[in-house]
Structure formats: C-alpha cells, structure tokens
Amino acid sequence: MNRxxxxxxxxxxxxxxxxxxxxxxxxxxxxxxxxALFNRMPGYRIQRCEQKEFxxxxxxxxxxxxxxxxxxxxxxxxxxQEGAKEASRLQLFRNYQNAVTKIGxxxxxxxxxxxxxxxxxxxxxxxxxxxxxxxxSEWMLYVVEKQAMNQDIVADAAALAGxxxxxxxxxLYGIYFDTGSAVLKPESxxxxxxxxxxxxxDAALKLHVVGHTDNVGTLESNLKLSQARAEAVVQALVTxxxxxxxxxxxxxxxxxxxxxxxxxxxxxxxxxxxxxxxQ
Numbered sequence: 104m105n106r107x108x109x110x111x112x113x114x115x116x117x118x119x120x121x122x123x124x125x126x127x128x129x130x131x132x133x134x135x136x137x138x139a140l141f142n143r144m145p146g147y148r149i150q151r152c153e154q155k156e157f158x159x160x161x162x163x164x165x166x167x168x169x170x171x172x173x174x175x176x177x178x179x180x181x182x183x184q185e186g187a188k189e190a191s192r193l194q195l196f197r198n199y200q201n202a203v204t205k206i207g208x209x210x211x212x213x214x215x216x217x218x219x220x221x222x223x224x225x226x227x228x229x230x231x232x233x234x235x236x237x238x239x240s241e242w243m244l245y246v247v248e249k250q251a252m253n254q255d256i257v258a259d260a261a262a263l264a265g266x267x268x269x270x271x272x273x274x275l276y277g278i279y280f281d282t283g284s285a286v287l288k289p290e291s292x293x294x295x296x297x298x299x300x301x302x303x304x305d306a307a308l309k310l311h312v313v314g315h316t317d318n319v320g321t322l323e324s325n326l327k328l329s330q331a332r333a334e335a336v337v338q339a340l341v342t343x344x345x346x347x348x349x350x351x352x353x354x355x356x357x358x359x360x361x362x363x364x365x366x367x368x369x370x371x372x373x374x375x376x377x378x379x380x381x382q
Contacts, residue, residue: 129184138177138246140223140230141202144195146187150241153178160247162231163212163220172231174250174368183240192217192236199234208232217242226282226319229368249368260300263379267301267308272380274362276373278336283320285331287339295336298379299344309350309382312336317371318358329355336377352382 135152137143158176161169183189190198196219200210208223208230221232229249236242258266258273266273277294280286287295302308314329314336333353340346363370 135179138179138244140206140232140246141199141244143181144190144198146184146189147181148184150180150182152180157250160231160233160245162233162247163214163218165209165211167212167214172229172247172249174229175248177244177246179244179246181242181244189240192239195219195234195236195239195242199232203232228282250372258297260297260304263297263301264305267379267381272378275377275379278332278377280332280335283328285328285335287335291339295339295344298336298340299346301379302340302346302350310352311380311382312340312351312353313378313380314353314355315360315374315376315378316358317374318361318365319371322357322359325357326355329357331355333377 129148131149132151135149137149143149155176157174159171159173160176162172164170196213199219199221203210203221203223206223207225208221211220211222213219217236217238219234219236221234223230223232231247231249233245234242235245258275258277263273275294275298277297278291279288281288302310312333314331314333316325316329318325320328330353333355337348337351337353340351341348358365358374361370361374362376363373365371365374
C-alpha cells in the first residue's frame with residue numbers, strides 16, 4: 104500500500120473515532136441542568152427538562168399511599184449516551200437513596216414497576232423526589248419543592264375596607280419575601296397598590312402594619328424578621344406610593360400569633376403574612 108492510501112485510511116479512522124467521541128459527549132438539552140440536590144449517573148445526558156413554578160405531582164408515602172404534593176416542580180428525562188454503560192435499576196435506586204440519606208432525607212417507598220420515592224426536609228423546606236426507571240436507558244426524575252402557591256389575585260381595596268370595618272384587621276397574602284429576607288419582592292406590587300387605594304379612599308384611616316412569621320428558626324430571629332418586613336411594607340407605601348408616614352406604624356410579632364398549625368407547609372404558609380390593623 105502506497106503512502107497516500109495509508110494516509111487517507113488513517114484520516115478516515117481518526118474521523119470515525121472523533122465522531123464516536125462526539126456522540127458519547129452529546130450535550131444536554133438547551134437550558135437543562137441537574138437539580139440542586141443531585142448530580143447524574145455517569146454516561147447519561149438530559150434529553151429534556153421542564154420547570155413549573157407551581158404544580159402538583161403524585162408520590163407514595165411510607166405506607167405506599169398516594170399523595171399529591173404541590174409546589175415548584177422539576178421534571179428531567181435522562182437518556183443513555185451512545186456507547187456508555189447502562190446502569191441497573193438497583194444501581195440507580197441505591198445512588199439516589201444514598202444521596203438523600205447523606206443530607207438527612209429518607210426513602211419513603213419503592214415498587215416493582217420501577218418507582219422510588221424519597222423525601223428531604225432541610226431548613227424548613229420539604230423536597231420530594233420520584234425516580235421513575237421503567238427502562239434504565241431512559242428514566243425520569245421528578246423533584247417537588249413543596250410550597251404554597253403565590254396568591255396572584257389579591258383582595259381589592261373595597262374588600263380590605265370591609266374586613267377592617269367588620270373585624271378591625273385583615274391578613275394580606277400578596278406580600279412576598281424570600282426566605283429569611285425582609286426585601287420586598289416585585290410580586291408584592293399588586294397588594295401594595297390595593298393598600299394605597301384603601302388609604303386614599305379614607306383620609307382618616309390609620310393603620311398598624313404587622314409582620315408575622317412561621318415558627319421555623321428562633322423566636323428572637325422571627326421577631327426581628329417580622330418587624331423588618333413590616334417596616335419594609337411601610338417604607339414602600341411611603342416612598343413609592345406617597346402615603347403619609349404618620350398614618351402608618353410597623354410592628355412584628357414573629358410566630359406568636361399563628362392562624363394555623365406549623366406542623367405542615369400549608370399551615371406555615373398561612374402564618375407567614377402581613378396584617379393591617381386599624382389604629
């Protein structure tokens with residue numbers, strides 16, 4: 104064989120090797136990544152992913168009973184890279200179980216249909232995990248960060264006035280802060296607008312703005328946080344909405360005045376609120 108055919112044969116072999124490597128390293132679907140709690144099994148890529156700010160997914164608890172968990176939902180489909188070694192179902196299950204156990208979580212249940220259900224409670228947040236491995240070359244991971252839905256439709260000024268007249272106070276569930284923060288989130292603007300209209304419609308009305316928290320954390324830290332959040336609402340009404348400062352007083356009572364049990368996230372979400380109280 105002369106030199107030119109040898110060279111062409113060598114280039115062809117190199118091209119096949121490079122093509123195989125490229126297939127083995129096929130990238131994840133655009134915008135997709137592993138969830139915060141887990142990396143992935145070697146040799147797999149993310150074929151598709153979806154995140155929903157609020158939805159529900161079905162899990163099975165420790166007794167095998169189906170429960171619907173609501174919150175932020177992540178769905179990820181993993182597929183085996185070409186030429187990679189396929190993991191067994193037991194290998195997948197054990198890896199997720201060990202990862203969850205390491206951070207204080209628990210295995211809830213598993214079944215013969217290729218489903219494993221796990222749960223982690225950390226910093227007051229419940230994270231539920233469902234691994235679905237009907238076939239191990241292509242499997243699904245569902246992660247739900249359990250939380251109450253943001254209340255996008257808020258009571259209007261007339262409804263607020265009615266509650267103040269009948270009971271002397273009204274709870275607001277359209278005021279939002281990040282966990283442990285007293286910085287108002289932009290989603291709070293609709294509720295602030297209705298408070299402004301309430302005050303503009305009754306020039307004699309003066310209000311206490313009272314912050315409330317759940318019982319996660321110490322009482323001292325929650326008292327400080329609730330006070331800071333109430334002050335943030337007052338400052339927004341004064342500086343951004345033109346309400347006279349003399350008409351508003353802020354206060355915080357932390358977790359001392361719950362309206363629901365703090366045993367579950369649904370109750371804690373109701374307890375995290377801002378209330379308006381007539382002076």
